[in-house]
Amino acid sequence: MNITTLNGILPILILTGVGLLVLLVEAFIERDRERRFAFILSLAGIIATLVSLFSQLVHHDADLLLFGGALIVDHTGLAFSIIICLGALLVLILSHRHVTRIHRNAGEFYSLILFATLGMHALTISNDMMTFFVSLEVMSVAVYILAGVNRKSLKSNESALKYLILGAFSTAFLLLGIAFVYGATGQMGFMEIKEALLSEANAPFQSVGILGLILIMVGFIFKIGAFPFQQWVPDVYEGAPSIVTAFMATCVKTAAFAILLRGLFTFFQADESGFLMSALTVITVLTMIFGNFMALIQSNIKRLIAYSGIAHTGYILLAILAALSDPAKPDITPILFYLLVYTLMTVGAFAVLIGASRGGEEVETFEDIRGLGYKHKLLGLFMAFFFFSLAGIPSTAGFMGKFFIFKAAISKELYALAVIGILTAVVSVYYYLKIVVYLYLKEENRRYEKYSIQWNYLLASFLTFLLVLFLGIFPQFGFKLLK
Amino acid sequence: MFTLQNSIILGLILFSIGAYGVLTRRNLLVVLMSLEIMFNAVNLIVLAFNYFRFYQQGKELGHYFVLLVIAVAAAEAAVGLAILVTIYRNRRNVDSDELTEMKG
Amino acid sequence: MTDPVVLTDVLFLLFSVTAIVFSLLVVVMKNPIHSSISLVLSFLPIAAIYVLFHAPFVAVIQILVYAGAIMVLFTFVIMMVDLSEKEYTLHKGKIYKLLSFLIMGGFLLMVPYMVTRFLPETISEPKESVVLSHFTSKKEAHEFGSTKNIGKLIFGKPVINDPVQANDNTLKSMQIVSFELASILIMVAIVGAMILARTRKKEER
Numbered sequence: 047m048n049i050t051t052l053n054g055i056l057p058i059l060i061l062t063g064v065g066l067l068v069l070l071v072e073a074f075i076e077r078d079r080e081r082r083f084a085f086i087l088s089l090a091g092i093i094a095t096l097v098s099l100f101s102q103l104v105h106h107d108a109d110l111l112l113f114g115g116a117l118i119v120d121h122t123g124l125a126f127s128i129i130i131c132l133g134a135l136l137v138l139i140l141s142h143r144h145v146t147r148i149h150r151n152a153g154e155f156y157s158l159i160l161f162a163t164l165g166m167h168a169l170t171i172s173n174d175m176m177t178f179f180v181s182l183e184v185m186s187v188a189v190y191i192l193a194g195v196n197r198k199s200l201k202s203n204e205s206a207l208k209y210l211i212l213g214a215f216s217t218a219f220l221l222l223g224i225a226f227v228y229g230a231t232g233q234m235g236f237m238e239i240k241e242a243l244l245s246e247a248n249a250p251f252q253s254v255g256i257l258g259l260i261l262i263m264v265g266f267i268f269k270i271g272a273f274p275f276q277q278w279v280p281d282v283y284e285g286a287p288s289i290v291t292a293f294m295a296t297c298v299k300t301a302a303f304a305i306l307l308r309g310l311f312t313f314f315q316a317d318e319s320g321f322l323m324s325a326l327t328v329i330t331v332l333t334m335i336f337g338n339f340m341a342l343i344q345s346n347i348k349r350l351i352a353y354s355g356i357a358h359t360g361y362i363l364l365a366i367l368a369a370l371s372d373p374a375k376p377d378i379t380p381i382l383f384y385l386l387v388y389t390l391m392t393v394g395a396f397a398v399l400i401g402a403s404r405g406g407e408e409v410e411t412f413e414d415i416r417g418l419g420y421k422h423k424l425l426g427l428f429m430a431f432f433f434f435s436l437a438g439i440p441s442t443a444g445f446m447g448k449f450f451i452f453k454a455a456i457s458k459e460l461y462a463l464a465v466i467g468i469l470t471a472v473v474s475v476y477y478y479l480k481i482v483v484y485l486y487l488k489e490e491n492r493r494y495e496k497y498s499i500q501w502n503y504l505l506a507s508f509l510t511f512l513l514v515l516f517l518g519i520f521p522q523f524g525f526k527l528l529k
Numbered sequence: 530m531f532t533l534q535n536s537i538i539l540g541l542i543l544f545s546i547g548a549y550g551v552l553t554r555r556n557l558l559v560v561l562m563s564l565e566i567m568f569n570a571v572n573l574i575v576l577a578f579n580y581f582r583f584y585q586q587g588k589e590l591g592h593y594f595v596l597l598v599i600a601v602a603a604a605e606a607a608v609g610l611a612i613l614v615t616i617y618r619n620r621r622n623v624d625s626d627e628l629t630e631m632k633g
Numbered sequence: 634m635t636d637p638v639v640l641t642d643v644l645f646l647l648f649s650v651t652a653i654v655f656s657l658l659v660v661v662m663k664n665p666i667h668s669s670i671s672l673v674l675s676f677l678p679i680a681a682i683y684v685l686f687h688a689p690f691v692a693v694i695q696i697l698v699y700a701g702a703i704m705v706l707f708t709f710v711i712m713m714v715d716l717s718e719k720e721y722t723l724h725k726g727k728i729y730k731l732l733s734f735l736i737m738g739g740f741l742l743m744v745p746y747m748v749t750r751f752l753p754e755t756i757s758e759p760k761e762s763v764v765l766s767h768f769t770s771k772k773e774a775h776e777f778g779s780t781k782n783i784g785k786l787i788f789g790k791p792v793i794n795d796p797v798q799a800n801d802n803t804l805k806s807m808q809i810v811s812f813e814l815a816s817i818l819i820m821v822a823i824v825g826a827m828i829l830a831r832t833r834k835k836e837e838r
Contacts, residue, residue: 113807154828177814180815204616207609211564218548218567225575229574530642543652545740550659553734558707562669576688582756589782599694604821611830
């Protein structure tokens with residue numbers, strides 16, 4: 047085994063090893079110390095992965111093909127993986143102490159997070175259909191289990207089962223697509239498939255291949271929760287434990303976008319009819335409109351975040367469309383920047399929501415957060431800031447993210463899409479501000495007891511707060527990092 | 530009779546039957562079984578393509594892909610059934626008749 | 634003597650009809666036990682069709698895994714969950730049902746159209762003489778789809794007495810990554826099933 051290969055798969059190796067170790071911790075260490083030990087171990091694992099990914103990114107000069115082209119270590123994949131690992135790191139910090147409220151054995155929870163992260167990383171660097179499909183399943187199966195990890199809550203179980211059934215249903219369509227693509231080309235590697243689809247010898251089977259690509263797209267639209275197949279998102283987000291929802295809303299979405307981007311950039315030239323592009327445009331518009339308007343009428347905060355997450359998916363799709371319209375020199379930094387900011391904001395918002403929950407009850411309705419800004423000043427401030435940022439108020443990172451996307455769309459002459467995007471973003475300000483208003487809404491004749499929250503929620507929200515603030519004021523640093 | 534077209538038609542019919550079961554049946558066990566039918570239909574299509582188009586080239590990639598799909602289907606079935614058992618346990622305690630916690 | 638081509642035609646027709654009938658029974662049957670038995674009975678003809686496709690190894694795995702493992706799992710859960718008490722169901726609205734009917738009907742109607750349109754000429758079974766001309770030997774042609782070949786596909790060509798070279802072949806194999814990831818997937822599934830479904834004495838109240 048040569049050193050390049052080893053370096054390329056080092057993140058995967060670290061995550062696998064640490065995941066297994068964390069599982070074993072439970073067997074050898076007594077219960078009281080187990081939780082802390084497992085926490086430190088998995089934290090170290092994720093940080094080591096991040097370091098390894100960073101070093102690969104810094105020393106990256108040419109795309110590295112491993113295992114005969116099954117994995118491709120390139121700039122895009124590494125950048126996506128870093129965003130994912132950052133999200134996973136924050137979720138881990140958040141879950142310390144909290145985890146035993148939803149599941150008895152912390153080690154199992156942490157190891158599932160690590161394995162899901164492993165699947166996501168493999169997904170972002172996968173370069174053939176089989177690696178892609180299996181890593182997608184590693185990620186999905188781990189997240190199905192995480193959604194149902196709170197065994198005593200019927201709601202959690204049901205959301206897990208619903209997620210599993212619909213996820214497997216979409217996987218079946220994805221597989222049908224892969225079957226058609228394989229039938230048309232006889233290849234599994236992305237590059238080989240592209241070549242075969244474009245070659246003359248395969249001309250009679252080209253339409254079968256395109257049909258397969260469309261079916262794969264259908265599977266993807268489900269995974270990212272875009273318009274026609276978004277119905278599962280709010281139900282699953284609502285039922286799953288908040289911490290898992292934070293993980294799903296950020297990391298899973300980022301990973302799905304990473305592979306969607308790779309697939310689109312590889313294949314959309316093979317589609318001469320332009321069907322994929324026009325379908326994607328329609329989906330983008332409908333996703334932005336639907337997500338924002340459904341979020342307006344929600345009374346449950348988790349459902350609201352779910353619908354607004356659908357809207358954010360729409361904005362990222364818009365950025366992808368803008369990048370695709372210039373295939374010679376695609377500029378994907380707006381996508382990466384937006385995903386980075388979105389991950390930070392969402393995890394931050396969840397950190398505050400989880401931190402604010404009292405006595406095992408999760409924060410759900412607007413009434414639950416009424417007057418939070420008076421109960422805990424710092425927490426209220428953070429929460430208001432995160433929701434301002436999600437709404438895209440100027441001087442926050444959320445604003446910069448949206449700004450770059452709309453700028454890219456306008457410079458690529460996608461005026462109609464940009465206008466729809468901006469209008470729906472204005473609509474979104476209303477429901478985000480509604481939350482902020484509730485934060486500082488006082489009931490008459492009532493005194494609010496101040497309360498303290500645990501350090502890890504404060505740490506996670508403080509870290510994300512700093513990062514979001516920093517990226518909002520100096521977005522060029524984020525750009526430099528991701529470029 | 531034994532042609533690529535007919536094999537694919539067979540696969541697609543099975544796929545539709547499975548999809549129909551997932552969408553309309555209310556019993557969760559049967560829904561999971563219908564998912565297995567869908568995965569099987571995909572396997573059939575892959576192997577049909579592999580035989581009719583790539584047999585001459587001695588290409589067995591499709592076979593390997595089918596093995597992977599079988600492994601994945603087994604993993605998903607195991608997790609799905611485990612979740613089902615958990616739901617059953619909780620339901621026995623709370624004693625409600627139907628999953629009405631969440632809307633369709 | 635029967636013409637071999639006709640024989641495969643008859644077998645294919647027979648197996649596909651049984652597969653379709655039993656799959657339909659899975660979906661239609663009221664009792665989940667009947668469904669699970671029909672499921673196994675629908676897997677058997679499909680495995681037989683795999684043999685017709687010259688995929689003997691996959692056919693064996695199909696029977697071992699589906700009929701042997703998954704079916705047992707389903708039956709076990711059916712026994713455990715005691716369905717006589719309550720129906721374990723997912724809530725689905727009427728409009729939802731109608732919609733899915735429409736989608737599925739449309740999909741089924743599209744099937745023959747799609748296939749005839751997208752696949753221009755009828756592709757029938759590869760003739761043995763043609764096949765043999767592509768392989769170097771008759772033995773090689775008969776080994777198509779065998780365990781040995783699939784092992785070679787995953788781990789690269791075996792090299793005797795040279796571990797370095799053998800390692801190198803494995804590293805060049807595209808399939809090794811997905812193979813290892815599949816092992817992780819199965820481990821995740823095992824851990825998950827254990828996390829979700831086990832009970833502790835203390836927890837039972």
